[in-house]
Amino acid sequence: MNISNKPDPAGKAGTTPDLAAILAQAGGTKKRSRRLVWPLALLLVLGGGYGAYSYFSGSGPRYEYTTEALKNSDLNVIVTATGSVQPTDQVDVSSELSGTVRQVNVTYNSAVKAGDVLLELDTNKQEADVQSARAQLASAKANVLKADAELSSAKVSLDRLTNLVNSRISSQQDLDSARYAYESAAATKSVNEASVLSAEASLRLAEVNLSKLKVVSPIDGVVLTRDVDPGATVASSLNAPVLFTIAGDLKRMELQVSVDEADVGQVREGLDATFSVDAYPNQKFPAKIESVRFASETVNNVVTYKAILTVDNADLLLRPGMTATSDITVKSRNNTLLVPNAALRYSPPMQQSARGGNPLTRLFSPPRPPRGGSRQADAGAQRDGSRVVWVLRDGAPVRARIMTGATDGRFTSVKSGELKEGDLVITDATARNG
Structure with a gap:
């Protein structure tokens, strides 16, 4: 039996997709997509152009400036050192x-x-020693008297025998014995006289010990x-x-302070200073440097040098051993123009510099953060030794060059330059949007 499978015309029309219809539908979708892309691209171009215009036309953050008016005043450069108040003379007894x-x-x-x-x-023992020494001295003196008498007797015998020998009445042997007796008596007297000297010294020593x-x-x-x-x-x-x-006279004392090796080159004899102590925190005591010792002192690897300051303590307020903090004036400038050190450290925000260069580079490069007056480096230092500060004039920062002098850490004296009293120097800037 032969079985044949023939395609069903009805199935062809109802179940099999028409390839031509599918292709036609896909072509219509692509045309609609192209019609949507061009409007979107146009919007992006317009938006970018507006943003670029806003960016390059100068609109952006504005800055509020912190300023300080310059003034003429006195400047004192201070070296601080700690130490203690001590008597000028102190003796341990x-x-x-x-x-x-x-x-x-x-x-x-x-x-x-x-x-x-x-x-x-x-004093009982020493008084007995004195009495004993006196007795020994008296005994030695008596022995001297005895020896002196014996010496006189020996001298008489020697003279008599000498005459007898000359008269050939006595022998030479008797004369030699008399001479020996005389010389022995003289030696005994010398020994006793030395004993007197020794006894006198012993008496003086005993009396000194008694006095001590x-x-x-x-x-x-x-x-x-x-x-x-x-x-x-x-x-x-x-x-x-x-x-x-x-302690010696407490109405005149001294302050001994330790000066750091970094500061000792500025400290010298004759400089004025003030100091305070914990007992009188609101009172300043005057002092003057008397000497700076050459010998160093090292504690915990810190090298210091001892400075001695004279102190008038007529009121006896200060006491030996009080801890003190001294301010030594190493430089002084009277009625000089002062600029705050914050103004020397300040540099303006780099807003305009960030917008220089190629426009495409500026457009696609990430923005730089502004650099304001909070920088700690000496932004105004120049190669020739001058400094640059920024002055607010007519609402805008203006560059000014100056030569500086001494500083106390907060203010610096202006030796020359483009500043005058009353100028508003900029110390900081704060960005403000809008």
């Missing part, structure tokens, strides 16, 4: 002898004169510390304990 403290005559803050007795030790049992003040001043009480035992040694600390 100890005892040269050991003994028991019998009496203490002073206490803290006692005013003393040179030679005043501060402390007395027990009274510890006296070596200077006029005030007792700062007292580290002994009656009944205590004092032991003398190579490192004798300090019994009293006495």
Whole structure:
């Protein structure tokens, strides 16, 4: 049996897509897409052109300027150093002898004169030593008298025997014995005289030791510390304990400060200074530099040099050991034109510079952030040593060149240039849109 499959005309018309119809439909879609692209491109071109016009025509952020008026004033360049107030003279007093403290005559803050007795030790042993030395001296002197008498007797015997020998009454041997006795008596006298000198020295030493049992003040001043009480035992040694600390006249003191090695080149003798202490925070005390020591001091790898300042303390407000902070005036300028250091650091925003160059480059390059007066570098420094500041005139910044002098960290003196008192120098700028 033969079976044949024939295409169904009805199925051809109802189920199989017409290729020509599909192609015709696709062609219509492309034509509609082309009609939509050209209007969109036109809108983009118009929008970009307007944006470019707005950008290049100068519209953008505006700036509000912070200014400060220049004025003539005094400028003081200050070096700050810390230290402490100390007496001009200070002495530690100890005892040269050991003994028991019998009496203490002073206490803290006692005013003393040179030679005043501060402390007395027990004197029994030293008084006995003095009496013994005196007895030894008396004995030595008696021995000298005895030796002198013996010497006189020997001299008489020698003279008599000499005459007898000359008269051939006595022998030469008797004369030699008499001469030996005389010379021996003379030597004994010399020994006894030396013993007198030794006894006198021993007596003086005993008397000195007795006097040292009274510890006296070596200077006029005030007792700062007292580290002994009656009944205590004092032991003398190579490192004798300090019994009293006495400061000289407290009406004239000194301030010892440590000057950093970076500042010591500016500090010299005769400079004026002021200082304050914690006890009187609202009061400034005057001082003057007396000396700057050459020897360095290193603490935690920081090198400093000691400066000594004289201080008048007639009111006795200052006390030894007070911590002080001093301001040393190393330079002074009177009635000079001052410019704030913030104006020296300021440079205008780079708005106009950012718009220079090729237009296409400006259009497609990302915008640069503006650089204002907050920059910390010395924006106005020039190769010839001059500085540039910006002055606000008629609402616009104007460049001005100046030569500067001393600075105190906040203001700088103007030696010459294109500025005058009353000019408004720009210290900062703030962008304001619109």
